């Protein structure tokens with residue numbers, strides 16, 4: 001280990017005898033330096049760096065980016081399995097969410113963030129209640145995030161819903177006004193849950209707030225066929241058309257799911273530069289029947305991202321598994337085995353990442369490597385490998401398979417205690 005703080009070596013890491021897969025998914029072998037600004041260069045071996053790691057059993061890639069999460073819903077993972085969507089919501093999710101507190105949210109977020117880091121993800125675009133209990137957890141753990149808070153009180157209060165909604169919106173505005181956390185690594189955004197849970201007024205006000213503060217606007221759109229049919233019946237328009245008619249879209253809009261959208265709606269998304277987030281595992285688990293059409297979205301010019309959704313409707317926050325699922329369902333749906341090959345699927349899952357992950361090359365699932373290691377990326381994507389190191393902003397937040405910024409064992413115990421209380425007396429049947 002060489003170098004000192006305050007010079008160019010600060011926050012730089014050298015990997016020796018290693019492999020790196022660059023932004024274009026091209027593989028390079030040798031010694032590398034990962035710089036604090038997120039760039040990388042080949043190493044001559046004599047540069048000052050903060051840390052040197054033997055990379056001979058590692059392959060380095062950009063980190064994974066999760067564009068749709070409800071991190072505290074790790075609390076709901078594995079409950080109500082095998083129920084219908086209606087029973088799952090009414091007997092499992094809603095009864096617990098009436099009990100949600102800032103403490104539960106914090107505990108669930110800690111577990112969620114620990115899982116993100118351990119599976120090589122360094123960014124989450126979240127949507128949940130009590131954002132002020134979520135954002136500091138991401139900041140302290142050393143990852144990046146956009147923490148979108150609610151614009152409506154949910155679960156709906158017994159009375160005075162209108163004032164309660166105003167209070168929630170004002171609270172969110174104060175948080176956004178307060179600025180970013182951790183030198184901009186974590187920011188607050190605005191979550192309008194869906195067109196069927198937000199009034200026209202709430203959607204308009206949230207959109208105005210997004211413009212005023214340049215804050216990200218996050219919404220579920222066209223997740224189920226029933227939602228789309230109801231919207232058309234009520235407004236004579238499909239959800240994305242309806243949102244457009246309200247002038248809802250801003251420069252920073254994230255639409256999760258987009259499973260039941262028309263080509264006209266895709267063109268609307270493209271015209272606003274909106275991000276459409278593909279959530280293939282959640283859609284399949286909840287049997288929504290439709291999932292985002294990747295080729296059609298790309299043809300329309302939409303910026304597609306990838307997300308797991310909450311752990312309740314996925315069971316996992318593992319973005320590598322999500323990239324595999326995306327690749328499989330797109331091929332299956334379109335009868336075309338050439339859609340989302342490994343390089344494209346990996347680029348989709350890591351888009352805009354400025355951070356790094358080192359995966360275990362000694363994992364048997366990474367074999368065979370093939371001539372010139374050309375099978376490495378396909379093996380990583382489809383077969384998986386353990387995540388050894390995670391580097392964000394030059395900081396090594398996980399090394400040799402241990403997260404340094406969080407105590408995983410303590411979080412696990414805390415989660416068990418919290419879930420016992422959260423689900424006390426609620427025991428939906430398991431399928």
Ligand SMILES: [Zn+2]
Nearest residue numbers: 220256309310
């Ligand atoms: Zn969601």
